[in-house]
Amino acid sequence: MYRFYIVCILLLLSATSASAAVPASSINLSVETSAADLSAIVNQSLPQELYKGQGGLGTSVKVLRTGPVAVTANDNFIYLTLPIQLTFSYGFYESYPLRAGLRFKARVNITPDWRLKTELYYTGLSDNLADTLKLGPLSLKPKSMVEGITQPVQRLLAPIIDNKVNDAVQLRAKVAPLWQNAFTPSMINKDFSTWLKLTPERVVISPLQAVNNRISLSIGVITGAAVTVGPKPAATPARPLPPVQQVSTFDKQFNIQLATDIFFEDLVTALNPVLLDKTFGEDKKITIKKFSMKGEEGRLMVNLTSTGEFDGELTVLAKPAYNPQTNSLTFEEVDFDTRHAGWLISAGSWLFSSTIRSTIKEKLDSAIVEQLEKARIKASSTLSSMQLAERVRLSGTVKALSLGEAAVLQDHLSVQVVAQGEASVLLK
Numbered sequence: 001m002y003r004f005y006i007v008c009i010l011l012l013l014s015a016t017s018a019s020a021a022v023p024a025s026s027i028n029l030s031v032e033t034s035a036a037d038l039s040a041i042v043n044q045s046l047p048q049e050l051y052k053g054q055g056g057l058g059t060s061v062k063v064l065r066t067g068p069v070a071v072t073a074n075d076n077f078i079y080l081t082l083p084i085q086l087t088f089s090y091g092f093y094e095s096y097p098l099r100a101g102l103r104f105k106a107r108v109n110i111t112p113d114w115r116l117k118t119e120l121y122y123t124g125l126s127d128n129l130a131d132t133l134k135l136g137p138l139s140l141k142p143k144s145m146v147e148g149i150t151q152p153v154q155r156l157l158a159p160i161i162d163n164k165v166n167d168a169v170q171l172r173a174k175v176a177p178l179w180q181n182a183f184t185p186s187m188i189n190k191d192f193s194t195w196l197k198l199t200p201e202r203v204v205i206s207p208l209q210a211v212n213n214r215i216s217l218s219i220g221v222i223t224g225a226a227v228t229v230g231p232k233p234a235a236t237p238a239r240p241l242p243p244v245q246q247v248s249t250f251d252k253q254f255n256i257q258l259a260t261d262i263f264f265e266d267l268v269t270a271l272n273p274v275l276l277d278k279t280f281g282e283d284k285k286i287t288i289k290k291f292s293m294k295g296e297e298g299r300l301m302v303n304l305t306s307t308g309e310f311d312g313e314l315t316v317l318a319k320p321a322y323n324p325q326t327n328s329l330t331f332e333e334v335d336f337d338t339r340h341a342g343w344l345i346s347a348g349s350w351l352f353s354s355t356i357r358s359t360i361k362e363k364l365d366s367a368i369v370e371q372l373e374k375a376r377i378k379a380s381s382t383l384s385s386m387q388l389a390e391r392v393r394l395s396g397t398v399k400a401l402s403l404g405e406a407a408v409l410q411d412h413l414s415v416q417v418v419a420q421g422e423a424s425v426l427l428k
Helices: 003-011 035-045 142-147 150-169 171-181 264-275 342-347 356-383
Strands: 025-034 049-056 059-065 070-074 077-090 098-110 116-125 133-135 138-140 186-189 194-205 209-211 214-229 253-263 286-296 299-308 312-323 328-336 386-389 392-408 412-427
Touching: 025 035, 025 150, 025 171, 035 070, 035 077, 035 150, 035 214, 049 077, 049 150, 077 133, 077 142, 077 150, 098 142, 098 150, 116 142, 116 150, 150 171, 150 214, 171 194, 171 214, 253 264, 264 286, 264 299, 264 356, 299 356, 312 356, 312 392, 328 356, 328 392
Parallel strands: 025 412, 070 209
Antiparallel strands: 025 214, 025 253, 049 059, 059 077, 070 077, 077 098, 098 116, 133 138, 186 194, 194 214, 209 214, 253 412, 286 299, 299 312, 312 328, 386 392, 392 412
């Protein structure tokens, strides 16, 4: 396993702070309930008698609930149909029970203090109510008379719906432990004694979504982080859960800047199959018996020991180059070192025209690509499920690695990488 994997895996969990060159990152939490669950909670709290009072034209009316309220969720509204029985009275006269359904819809918003605030609207009556009704000397129009009782029923229903939506979702109860736990450093690699220390900044939330009888909220904890190796770092004093900021949408991507080391010994391993004991040249040939790498003056030096037409040492130089248009890191200016190689001139053009340089360049380029892709896959696998706290797991994917400039040091390349993906928290 390349050391690059280790570095990438350890650092991919860390989000940059607001002062970093890349945007701050979001760890995402989805809170969800079903219309069926909400219906069960609401029905436990609705009284049977919904209204008793004036019904118009000198009548009195009693409204009773005759069954469970039906709850559906779609088009970002919660829809409720309340089955009722109406009985009109006038003096000594009393009507037979009339059955109907009151229809309401509710829009849910989030207040800064983490409450879900419902706005309940009356949307009409079911179609099975009689158009007229004789009650003693009176001729009543039940449909129009029902309109007069919807307001008191709505005033009764609204706080119940409001409270029970909060009971079903339990927004603050789900987010508060995650926020508090985030201030405690978590060990992410025991072998390397590596710790992840988050620095949560704020919490954002998108509007409630109600689709296909599912009610959901997307929450983003905007955070910075530090990764340290060694003793467990001191915990940052936990701050109270801040007011939530409602936004129309938020970027669920994390963008993590990290310096990645690719060691030359790993590149040597990659080059072994195409260089070691391989013969180059046509009429005049040399065979590479040994080679090594080091960094010098910002370039990679590939030192080759050859036998055949030339017995001795020769050096190929290569310089890493970052191309922002293609997001690629390749080796350019691959050529023989002629600074101290008078023999190279006498060796003739056959050596310059051999495939040694192109072979080294092609394999170095492909080795970088292979290591980055394997690291991305390995990091995604590691992120797929990682315990952060009791009943709290981090799940994520690394979709892409955005490269930056590479510096050649004595025994490794130091590459600036931005890992791009998505991370979410699962609560059990």
